[in-house]
Amino acid sequence: MTEKKNQHYIPKFYLRNSSYNANKKQIGLYNLLNQRFIQDAKLKTQGSRNFFYGKDGVIEDKLSVLEGAFAERIKAIIDTLLLPKKNSPEHIELLGFVALTDLRNPVQIQGMNEIFSLGRERIKEIDEDANVDEMWPTLTHEESVNMSLSMLSHMVDNIIDLDFKILKNQTEIPFITSDFPVVKYNQYLEQKNWHNSKTGYGLVGLQIFIPLNDQLTLVFYDPAIYILGTSKQNIIVIKDKKTINDINKLQVVNCLGTLFFNEKASLNYILKLHQDSMKYNRANQRNSKLSYIVGANENPEIIVGGKENLIILNSSDCEIKLSFNELKIHSNGKSWKLGSAVSQFRKHAINIMDRKS
Incomplete structure (x- = not known):
C-alpha cells in the first residue's frame, strides 16, 4: 500500500498560485453547499481524497512526475507572461496540463459512472428482457479513473488546433478558481441556441478557461469562430469588472462544490458572486434520453418505426451568457453553417476521426 494516502485531483502547485498572502500553505475557500467561507484554510488538504487513484500508488506516482513538468510550465508563463509556440513540445505540455486537470477530476x-448507470436504465426501457450486464457493464471507481485518464492523448490531439492567450486582470477584483478549474464553454453555440452538446473537446466554437492566479487566466478558443486581440498579442488586458465577474461565474457554475481564492476575495464578494450565479443551471449534470435511429437524408425517416431505439447520453453545459467584449465572433464565424448532426465538430476533429477510421 502506498504511503500517499491524501491523493490530489487538483495539484498542490496549482493551488499555491492562489494561496493566502502567497504563503503557499493556506488558501481561501467557499463551500457552495453549506455557504462556509474560510479565508485561510489549510492548502495541502484541498482538492484531494483518500486513495483517490487507488492504494497501490501506481497512478499517483505517475501523476507526480507529470505534475513536476506541468508546474515548471505554468511557473514560466506566470513569471514571464510568455506563451509557448504553437505545436511546440512546450505547447503540447501545456495542453497536457489542461486535459489532465480535466480528466482526473471527480466530476469526470x-x-x-453516472453515464454508465443511465445507459443501463435506458437499455431496460428499450428492451425489458435485455441482458444489461452483457451489453453495458458497471464500472468500479478504479476502472472509471483508468478509463478517464486513458483519454489524455486523444484529448490533447483534439485541442491542439485551438489558439490560446493570457487574460491579464487589471481590476481590483481577483480571478478565483475552484475544485474543477478547467471550464469548457461555447459562446458561439450558446448564442445559436444549440440544444445538444456545446462543450465537447472537438466541437466548433469551443472555449476553455483556466485561471492561473488572481491576475492571470489562460483562454483557449476556436480560431475558425473567434478573434481575440491581434495575431501578435499574447496578453489581453481586461479592465472591465463585469468581464472579470463573468469569468469568475464560470468557476461557480462549473465547480464540484468549492471555490478557491487568495486574500483579495472578500466574504461579501464571494457571497454576491454565488447569489448572482444561482440563476444559471449547474454544469456537468449527467442526463440521458431516448431517440430514434434515422436516415441521413434531408427529411430523416425513422428506420425502426414507432419505438425509440437510440440512447443519447450527455451532460449539462456551462452557460451564463458570458460578457466578454475582447473576444468576438469574427465574420467567418458568423457565416459558419451548422449541420443537421447531433454534434457540430470542428474540421480538425473531423480530420482526426477520418484518420483513425
Whole structure:
C-alpha cells in the first residue's frame, strides 16, 4: 500500500498560485453547499481524497512526475507572461496540463459512472428482457479513473488546433478558481441556441478557461469562430469588472462544490458572486434520453418505426451568457453553417476521426 494516502485531483502547485498572502500553505475557500467561507484554510488538504487513484500508488506516482513538468510550465508563463509556440513540445505540455486537470477530476470520474448507470436504465426501457450486464457493464471507481485518464492523448490531439492567450486582470477584483478549474464553454453555440452538446473537446466554437492566479487566466478558443486581440498579442488586458465577474461565474457554475481564492476575495464578494450565479443551471449534470435511429437524408425517416431505439447520453453545459467584449465572433464565424448532426465538430476533429477510421 502506498504511503500517499491524501491523493490530489487538483495539484498542490496549482493551488499555491492562489494561496493566502502567497504563503503557499493556506488558501481561501467557499463551500457552495453549506455557504462556509474560510479565508485561510489549510492548502495541502484541498482538492484531494483518500486513495483517490487507488492504494497501490501506481497512478499517483505517475501523476507526480507529470505534475513536476506541468508546474515548471505554468511557473514560466506566470513569471514571464510568455506563451509557448504553437505545436511546440512546450505547447503540447501545456495542453497536457489542461486535459489532465480535466480528466482526473471527480466530476469526470463520477460522471462516467453516472453515464454508465443511465445507459443501463435506458437499455431496460428499450428492451425489458435485455441482458444489461452483457451489453453495458458497471464500472468500479478504479476502472472509471483508468478509463478517464486513458483519454489524455486523444484529448490533447483534439485541442491542439485551438489558439490560446493570457487574460491579464487589471481590476481590483481577483480571478478565483475552484475544485474543477478547467471550464469548457461555447459562446458561439450558446448564442445559436444549440440544444445538444456545446462543450465537447472537438466541437466548433469551443472555449476553455483556466485561471492561473488572481491576475492571470489562460483562454483557449476556436480560431475558425473567434478573434481575440491581434495575431501578435499574447496578453489581453481586461479592465472591465463585469468581464472579470463573468469569468469568475464560470468557476461557480462549473465547480464540484468549492471555490478557491487568495486574500483579495472578500466574504461579501464571494457571497454576491454565488447569489448572482444561482440563476444559471449547474454544469456537468449527467442526463440521458431516448431517440430514434434515422436516415441521413434531408427529411430523416425513422428506420425502426414507432419505438425509440437510440440512447443519447450527455451532460449539462456551462452557460451564463458570458460578457466578454475582447473576444468576438469574427465574420467567418458568423457565416459558419451548422449541420443537421447531433454534434457540430470542428474540421480538425473531423480530420482526426477520418484518420483513425
